[in-house]
Amino acid sequence: MSLEDPITVLYKEINGSKITTDLYLPTSSSAQKYPVVIDIHGGAFMLGHSRMVSLPQVNDCLMRGWIVLVPNHRLCPAVNLLEGPMQDIRDLLAWIHAGHLDKVLPAGYSADLEKIAAFGTSSGGTLALALGFDVPRPVAAILSLYGAVHFTDPAWKTPLQHVAAKLPSNLSDDFLNGVYDEYPVPTDSSVSLEGQTESGVSKGPDFSKPRDAFAFTRIASGKVIEAIYSSVEDPEMRRVDPVLNVGSGFPPTYIVHGMADTMVPIGLSRVLLERLKICGVRCGMTEVPGEEHTFAAMMEVGSKTWWLQREGFDFLERVIGKGPGF
Template identity: 55%
Template sequence: MGPPSSFRAVYKMIDDQEIDVDVYLPQPQAIATNGVINIHGGAFMLGSSDMVNKDQVQDCLDRGWIVLAPNHRLCPQVDLYDGPMRDCRDLLNWVYSGDLQDVVSSIPDGPYPLDLDHVFAFGTSSGGTLALSLGFGVPQPVAGIFDMYGPCNFSNAFWTTELPQVAAKLPPGLTEKFINQVYTEKPVPTRGGVSLEGQAPGAPNFSDPRQAFAFTQIARGTVLKAIYPKGDLDRIDPVRNISASFPPTLIVHGTEDDMVPISLSRDLYRELQKCGVKCGMEEVPEEGHTFAAKMKVGSRTWELQRRGFDFLEGLVRGK
């Protein structure tokens, strides 16, 4: 059995640029279908919808869910709030407004009646942050969130800390003039280089200014400055936006993560608990950042992360 197939839909136009989403459909069925928005990682500067884990997509399809893997505009030409967050929120509005239903209703294999009471968000790394952003600052939040090691608590000192393990990968001779070519790309790209999730073959290509720029910011501890120079953390930080009405949330994080420390997710988990939000956290032993790219179906890691989708399914069943 090969990887699941998808088709492309445009959920947004901005300055004549199409912003699109990969739509994966489950086997045809005559019952209400849940939707899950599956957002790729890449430090908000890299990656694309192609790079989501296809085994996870298949797991959702096997549950009878429609899976939406969106592209979004990449930083730094647009900042985190006006680019990736706005695009993902516009996608959610596209779903709630009935546009997704119109698209899938035209599929000959239907029907695919969409249950708008159970639209979920899921994401890995920066995609986890974007999934969490669909729980606040929107007219109608998602019904549940599965966050895999998403960056948060941006006031923590970690976000200005240099990462020598990343700096060691950078080749000598990278200049500011070279890496800053990312600011001249037109239109603002929605697909960029490798994914930090590791799904693209090979090592980072540092002859590509975008990849060189992103890894340089990570190494220097300047990612937040690059993607959100405005600095108003109340607008973007999930930890600062938790309330009693925040959607049920499950967090999965590797205990050996040195790119987004697990302590940041623990901070988020404590805030969720303090506000009385239905929530859970799975700490995956011996796994570092981006383990979603490498895990094998049936492994201990696979079964632990899968509890995130079980958590969402339980919300449909009222558990």
Template identity: 55%
Template sequence: MANPIRIRAVYKVVDGQEIDTDIYLPHQDDTHSLHPVLINIHGGAFMLGSSEMVNPDQISDCLARGWIVVVPNHRLCPGVNVLEGPMQDCRDLLSWIYDGSLQKAIPDTNVDVDCDHVFAFGTSSGGHLALSLGFGVDRPVAGIYDMYGPCNFSHPFWTTPLPYVPHPDSLSKEIIDQVYGEKPVPIRGGVSLEGQRTAPGPPDMSDPRQAFAFSQISGGTVLKAIYPSEEYDQVDPLKNIDGKFPPTYIVHGQDDKMVPIDLSRDLLEELKRKGVKCDMTEIPGEGHTFAARMKAGSRTWELQRLGFDFLESLIER
């Protein structure tokens, strides 16, 4: 596919800082037909990453389906907690789409926004943020595709150190103060945990934000870092599912050691218990953050596409 049309738009301003989103447009014609919207949220343990760090092949796949793809930045923890930062930003983006602002951001096109079919998708922490658009909002998304997103925060895994994750030799008070003291709170940070082409190579432990993030991941203290109040039920998708929760599809690697697949299996069971339309695909041989490494046309690629097929099945023809 030729390079897609990409437009940058600002969807909110906080403390004088513009928080922006990339908008990718499908092929334009003269029909003025309605186009569903996919919100594509990057991963990064809520502390790292940016809108540039998503899989371009997945974007192309969704554009070929005739969808508008919206890839937002959001404020990064720990300078703001996950509820008031990343979750609130993504929820404000959803309101921005619903109130007609997305349509206003693409005025000179023949692409009309279908606000009845706004979907959410994300990888890793982005999967959690996609799930967060199914609760705590006046109007949830029409469907969710969660790719190995964190949930079930009462599980003992979330306080278990991970010795196989890179970590700094030490974390000085100077580094900690620097990360917490960043003003404004950054919306782009360090590397992507997904290993995207835009950020190759190992983490740079001389970068305070990267050193801080990997210290929390390896030490089993991510939740405390992103939500110090420890009232995790407020931000745990598994604890906020009801019968009105949007249809949800989950994809997870069977060999994931960063977010164990059992957490997604628990989420699936809760969705079923509450009568939510849902399904899950387990990817053999894949660990965490495989979305960036997979090759279009591979077995993994075809299996993960089932999530987008699920969302497409929710569109009335």
């Protein structure tokens, strides 16, 4: 099986949304149980889909003998963060534990349910962290690459002028609100926050599409949280903010973050790290010099950045081990 041709299976259907996960397998099978790693795409909870992840990262996981699942989830804002993306990814974990993954695996492969880890980039990092709390069986380890956390920090209400400068001037509210008319709620968009498209080519958003325009106007105006999750019923964001849900039983967690990140400031991840340390959680963090947000999509294998971010995957390996025969 090539990286460009994964197995795709349906893991959830709700209100007309068919939600799938891509499945990548290590090359050798030994009829033993394999660790499972869930790789969650980024996109500010509003953009992207499962083919918009770093294939070199997927390949690194396969070379360690891990089964890799790359799921889709419903995209905000027609569903909110808690009831949409977070619930979908948690339902994927429940789907695995219920034995459904084993039913779709080829002969010779089975999942080690004691060795499930999760990682993700940007919003995907947040969703990976959400598998460490408010779930019956948390994952064994988590890696967050510049994940969005600490939602009450003023940074989340700060306009981003460098994003605003790229917006066209003729985006009306009626046009932008067309994103709420999409039915069923989509699980994919044409472009990710990292600039990838379905073909893998890097380019900017298409502002003729309400979803692209809506997402980037909210990012530019400092209104992402307002768009994806109402704080009226949860003013302190306690149900969705990983920082507020770390406790002594939280899974071992590693963080990788670019030091030049202007979209999710590195200080937010430092707050998460400090909370993990206070609670006695096995943890660590790699700060990558000079890297902006979404660097995982553009890094070169073998570069300094590649080796630094790989420290997060080494951490996962120390917790869940390699697959049999690797």
